[in-house]
Amino acid sequence: MATAAELDRPASSPEDFRQEVRSWLAENFPPTLKGMDNALASVEGPTEETPEMTAWRRAMGEKGWGVPTWPKEYGGGGLSRADARVLSQEMARAGAWNPIGGMGVMMFGPTLLEYGNEAQKQEHIPPIARGEIRWCQGYSEPNAGSDLANLQTFAEDKGDHYLVNGQKTWTSGGQWADKCFCLVRTDKSDKHRGISFLLIDMDAPGVEVKPIRMISGMSPFCETFFTNVEVPKENLVGKEGEGWTIGKRLLQHERTNLSGGGSRLQPSGPSLADIAKKFVGTDDEGRIADRDLRARIAKWEMDWRAFLLTAMRVQAESKEAGGVSVVSSILKTAGTKLGQERAELLIEIRGLQGLGWEGEGFSEGELASVRAWLFGKATTIYGGSTEVQNNVIAKRILGMLDHQ
Amino acid sequence: MAVLSEEQTMLRDMAREWTQNESPVTAWRKVRDANEATGFDAGTYGTMAEMGWAGIVIPEAHGGSDFGWLSLGLVLEELGKTVTASPLAATAAAASAVVLGGSEEQKQLWLPRIASGELVAALAVDEGPRHDPATIKATVADGRLSGTKAFVAEGDAAGLFVVAAGDGLYLVDGGAEGITRSRRHLTDFRSHAEIRFDGVAAEKLEGGKDSLLDDVLDRARVLAAAEMLGLAGQAFDTTLAYLKQRVQFGQVLATFQALQHRMAALYGDIEQMRSAVEAGLAAIDSGGDTRQAALLAKAKANEVGHVMSREMIQLHGGIGMTDEYDAGFYLKRMRVLEAMWGNTSYLRDRFASLSGF
Numbered sequence: 147m148a149t150a151a152e153l154d155r156p157a158s159s160p161e162d163f164r165q166e167v168r169s170w171l172a173e174n175f176p177p178t179l180k181g182m183d184n185a186l187a188s189v190e191g192p193t194e195e196t197p198e199m200t201a202w203r204r205a206m207g208e209k210g211w212g213v214p215t216w217p218k219e220y221g222g223g224g225l226s227r228a229d230a231r232v233l234s235q236e237m238a239r240a241g242a243w244n245p246i247g248g249m250g251v252m253m254f255g256p257t258l259l260e261y262g263n264e265a266q267k268q269e270h271i272p273p274i275a276r277g278e279i280r281w282c283q284g285y286s287e288p289n290a291g292s293d294l295a296n297l298q299t300f301a302e303d304k305g306d307h308y309l310v311n312g313q314k315t316w317t318s319g320g321q322w323a324d325k326c327f328c329l330v331r332t333d334k335s336d337k338h339r340g341i342s343f344l345l346i347d348m349d350a351p352g353v354e355v356k357p358i359r360m361i362s363g364m365s366p367f368c369e370t371f372f373t374n375v376e377v378p379k380e381n382l383v384g385k386e387g388e389g390w391t392i393g394k395r396l397l398q399h400e401r402t403n404l405s406g407g408g409s410r411l412q413p414s415g416p417s418l419a420d421i422a423k424k425f426v427g428t429d430d431e432g433r434i435a436d437r438d439l440r441a442r443i444a445k446w447e448m449d450w451r452a453f454l455l456t457a458m459r460v461q462a463e464s465k466e467a468g469g470v471s472v473v474s475s476i477l478k479t480a481g482t483k484l485g486q487e488r489a490e491l492l493i494e495i496r497g498l499q500g501l502g503w504e505g506e507g508f509s510e511g512e513l514a515s516v517r518a519w520l521f522g523k524a525t526t527i528y529g530g531s532t533e534v535q536n537n538v539i540a541k542r543i544l545g546m547l548d549h550q
Numbered sequence: 551m552a553v554l555s556e557e558q559t560m561l562r563d564m565a566r567e568w569t570q571n572e573s574p575v576t577a578w579r580k581v582r583d584a585n586e587a588t589g590f591d592a593g594t595y596g597t598m599a600e601m602g603w604a605g606i607v608i609p610e611a612h613g614g615s616d617f618g619w620l621s622l623g624l625v626l627e628e629l630g631k632t633v634t635a636s637p638l639a640a641t642a643a644a645a646s647a648v649v650l651g652g653s654e655e656q657k658q659l660w661l662p663r664i665a666s667g668e669l670v671a672a673l674a675v676d677e678g679p680r681h682d683p684a685t686i687k688a689t690v691a692d693g694r695l696s697g698t699k700a701f702v703a704e705g706d707a708a709g710l711f712v713v714a715a716g717d718g719l720y721l722v723d724g725g726a727e728g729i730t731r732s733r734r735h736l737t738d739f740r741s742h743a744e745i746r747f748d749g750v751a752a753e754k755l756e757g758g759k760d761s762l763l764d765d766v767l768d769r770a771r772v773l774a775a776a777e778m779l780g781l782a783g784q785a786f787d788t789t790l791a792y793l794k795q796r797v798q799f800g801q802v803l804a805t806f807q808a809l810q811h812r813m814a815a816l817y818g819d820i821e822q823m824r825s826a827v828e829a830g831l832a833a834i835d836s837g838g839d840t841r842q843a844a845l846l847a848k849a850k851a852n853e854v855g856h857v858m859s860r861e862m863i864q865l866h867g868g869i870g871m872t873d874e875y876d877a878g879f880y881l882k883r884m885r886v887l888e889a890m891w892g893n894t895s896y897l898r899d900r901f902a903s904l905s906g907f
Contacts, residue, residue, distance in 0.1 A: 286868070289797070291798065291867055291868055292798050292799075292867065293798035293799045293800075296798070296799075315868070316868055358872055358874075359872065359873040359874065360871050360872060360873060361863075361871055361872070361873055361877070361878030361881070361882070363873070425679065425680065426680065436895050436896075436899075437899075438894075438895035438898060438899065439895050493885060493889075494888075494889070494893060496679055496680075497678070497679035497680035497681070497889050497893070498679045498680075498700070498701040498734070498736065498742065498886065498889050498890070499678075499679030500679070500889075501736045501737050501738075501882075501885055501886055501889065502734070502735065502736060502737070503735045503736055503737045503739070504735050505733065505734075505735040506732055506733065506734070506735075507732065507734045507735075507744065508734075516737060520737070520878070520881075520882075523860070523863050523864070523870075523871060523881075524868070524871045526864060527863075527864065527867050527868055527870075527871065528868070531864075531867060532864070533808065533809075536808070
């Protein structure tokens, strides 16, 4: 990461920079790609790129603008936050989207910039910035879900390398990933301090990946098996035993991304009210005919606004205080709950038309809503379940301790 | 649990034993994977018919056992526990239209074939994706019915349709000319079909009260509610068993008070759902005013079923999200049943109107 001072300096000449971005986008962003979105590509599957998309990804990668605030020396854009905002405004204006994403950008990159050594940063950050390498996360295990520190995958010290054995689960995009950042056990005698942060090549001998079919019919997650996988010592991030600290830091990046505080949960397309008007009809004054439904849509819209206001307030307060606001801890729980409520409302509004699985009689949008509704049930489970988040709030913020 | 007669207790025990042994969720998984439009296993339905289940609400004079609606509800609840698919509910609701509104000739023609399991019957009322029996556009002229019915449950296998037209209910032979069936593949993998009737020969059900359609819909609602009771009850039992065995942070999840309270609240909800559902079924057997009881049964089933199927996934955590586990079946079937024959808003609105406010 750029230093705080660099990030916070005002854009030296914002208008010049705006002009620069504008003309660069005009030259490099193919208008045919307008309005497409790559944000979930890393979760939903391999992206089939058209030559135009490849060219766009390369142009953005070359410029470092896919990761605008990452340092230039590792392939980032080296922009201040102010300039990055200008960039994102201008991209939105042009209908351009960021072709560089995934776990490398959202979670692993920022963590490695903080904890990696110089050689690791030189090796791993530039390919992430160029959108060339996909990373996946090897955290959860069958008996280490909410109780993540219970993980048992063992990395045995063999002198010049580790020998890794064990099983990970919920490996997002594991079947398409090139590399995996993993929490492994290097010491069986200490639950938390026995954990280390290790980088593993997914094509190394002994790595086996099995997709898990979800209730939505999709398989965005895998079980990943490590059988006598040899991992070079230089792939250890930080020191042995620092994995829990580094891993938790990475989870903060994950939660920020999952909260919907960003734009990812921002509903796109027609509003609930417009869909309801179409499916339910309106009374003489243009109100949704089903009054109970109307009231609940109003409640959702108001809850959503309150959530967005909270997300903005958290951002402003964090900036002011130069740290993360404690209120950020409610964002994931609140954002995912609202996302699920919206998906349920969408189904209810459309009646049986909103429950299509496949085939004749359903639009693509309707079918996509159904899969999103089902898959969305995972949002309150992964990335720290709502129950675990509530524990954190009760214990760390409210000071409500267990029985002594 | 309602107070059951000896015969009802025997029927329920038989249904429970058969379902648990012969039709566990793995049986539904096979039907799901086969992905046929009819959405149930014909051999399994044949076995149910041999046990007399297809004739439970059909008078003895017409080949049934006249065991009543609570009895059929007990069976559907047991089937719901393992997500067992059958056209029992749709067929019984459609048959009730014949029983309540058919001529002796119509009864003799159709009811024995329904009671024997030879014939699947379907109730075709709604013309859009949301339940709205007040808006029926299908018409009949010179004994020919025209119109399009949406998401007809068991419409893919039906040999008899009971069709709502503007001026009443009509019987349409499933083999008649002018019928076009298109599968509508919903998340529950059961049969829901769009049925187009183009000037199809139809016979009116002349008997019964003016409220015939509403009386039939009451029956469809309580049967859906009975299946939902089975789904919700099993969702609860499965979740409770999981919480008692899953270990995290060095203790079984069941020892966490936050989870204990959630399960306690769900337990209370499901018991009240049971009271409402059983009362709805019993109201139909008693022959009095069934309307409010049926609305209450389905509304409670909708509310509690919704929360329980959602909580089943959340309380299981990641494993509940996998197709390999069964939780998804309960969620998907529950949402479809919630939307059928009136969602919660619809039922509340009707309840308020009936109550005079």
